[in-house]
Amino acid sequence: MTRTRNEQLASLLGEAGWSRAQAAGAFNRAAAEGRSPDGPGGPGSPLIGRSHVSMWVGGTRPSGSAPAVLALALSRRLKRVVTVAELGFGTPGPAPLGPPADALTVLADLGRADLHPDRRNLLAGIVYSTAALAVPSGDRQPSSAGPAPQPAERVANHLRVTQGDVATVRELTHAFSAVDQRRGGGHGRTALVQYLHTDVTDLLHGRYAHERVRREMESAASELAYLSGWMAFDSGENPLAQRYFTLALQLAGDAQDHPLGGHILRAMAHQALDLGHFDTALALAEASVQDRRYSGATPRERALLGVVHARALAAAGRTRSAVKALLRAENDLAAADAGVSEPHRTFFFGEASLAHETARTLGLLGDRKGAIREFGRSVRTRGAAFRRTHAVTLGHLGAAQMADGRVEEACATWSGLLDSMEEGIQSGRAEQAVVQVRRLLSPLRHRRIPWVTAVAERANRHLSKLH
Known part of the structure; x- marks a missing residue:
């Protein structure tokens, strides 16, 4: 089959002043933003080379999210928006999901794509992008282009929304969150999205007797959208998680729920930290502790x-x-443990969580022994209701012990991680911990140390079941 040279793409590369190799490098940097630095195919692993770019210019159409990633890279280089359609690849696939001003429009579009039978292709065009993050300052909310829409402007049905409806949404959010904590983001997320996209969307379009009820419903919907994003993040779907976090932030802004907005920004900072975007993470974390959010x-x-x-x-x-x-x-x-009442939130934050994050902070500060101590405290104090996070903590603790030369202790810790995974946890973050076990033990396999061999073989068997 004769292919037609892609003159539109060739022109854009010429405008950017890129060689084929430079274009491939820019593509790989943009694509790396959506991948974990610890996982396979992380930022250190190039996705394409100059030959790929040459084939695209020669008329081959790239598959999956590649057109969207290339459009992002060119947009940054040219300092203007370059759409997928401008790349000259013929009829474009579904457009990347953008953030319109109205949160309900975002909710409808995002839910429709997330639940579609051809979900994989519909979501292939979105990428995690630090450039797309608008970090709010102070208490200004990102969706507030003007006053919040009044109830009459949003009415699309005759459903009368009550305080009981708000309570129901919050109760179901807690139920989904409990499953996530026990079993990981891979369990129940489709049901959550279905509920958010149908029942909750209907409630947001309903009639409200009081402005207070409308804001409480928007707050409840925001927390549910946040949870969908967190579960997507836990499953390794970082671009999708970013979209749900942004949607949740919009809804929290409409509800004027400033503490919830801070909580969502905290989650976005957590994601950026795990992906290695430290400047963005700090900006998001700084915003989370500003003004009424804190x-x-x-x-x-x-x-x-x-x-x-x-x-x-x-x-x-x-x-x-x-x-x-x-x-x-x-x-x-300590003040919370002294008996201060808490809101009906899905935060589940206690001593074990504090110890886990403290350990990760100490590790970044170079205090390896302090990190091991705090990871150990987290393991000892975490309850059975939080099996997914317990598994993630065991992965980090073993890695810290390994770095400290405590190989036998690390293998014992990782044996606990693998025990947890065999209980049916479905979590991309926990799976990455198993990938790290295999990587860190690989240099020692030739020594035939019994406990190393046993744990490495278990990790291999577990990962082989996933493919």
Whole structure:
């Protein structure tokens, strides 16, 4: 078959001043933003080479999310928006999901694509992008282009929404969150999205007797959207998670729920930290502890915001500020444990979570023994209801023990991780911990150390079941 040279793409590459190799490098950097630096195919692993770019210019159409990634890379280079259609690949696939001003439009589009039978192709065009993040300052909310829409402007049905409807959404959010904590983001997320896209969307379009009920429903919907994003993040679907977090932030802004907005920004900072985008993570974490996002939160909420802020400060090399933030988070959690009432939230933050994040912060500060101590405290104090996070913590603890030369201890810890995974946890983050086990033990396999061999073989067997 004769292919027609893609003159549109050739022209754009010429405008960018890129050789084929430079274009491939820019593509790989843009694509790396959506991948974990610890996982296979991380930022250190190039996706394409100059031959791919040459084939595209020669008339071959790239598959999957490649057109969207290339459009993103060219947009940054040319400092203007370059659409997939401009790349000259013929009839474009579904357009990347953008963030329109109205949160309900975003919810409809995102839910429709997430639940579609051809979900894989519909979502292939979205990528995780730090450039797409608009970090709000102060209490200004990102969806507030003007006053929040009044109820009459949103009416699309005759459903009368009551306080009982709000309570129902919150109860179901807690139920989904409990499953996520026990079993991982791979369990129940489709049902959650279905509920958000249908029942909750209908409620958001309903009639409200009071403005207070409307705002509480938007807040409840925001928390459910946040949970969908967190479960997508846990499953390794980072671009999709980013879209749900952004949607949740929009809904929290419409509801004027400032502490919830801070909680969502904290989750976005956590994601950026795990993906290695430290400057973006710090900006998001700084925003999460500003103004009413922090002052309006309960002590337990403030402890969660503060400990992720500390980790972001440590990643940015701001040691003294990170230590100060850790101490403040410990004090906030102590105040929560003293009996301060908490809102009906899905935060589940306690001593084990504080110890886990403290350990990750200490690791970034170079205090390996302190990190091992705090990871150990997290393992000892975490309850059975949080099996997914327990598995993730065991992965980090084993890695820290391994780095400290405590190989036998690391293998014992990782044996516990594999025990947890065999209980049916479906979590991309926990799976990455198993990938790390295999990678860290690989150099020792030739020594035929019994406990190393046993754990390495278990990790291999587990990962082989996934493919």
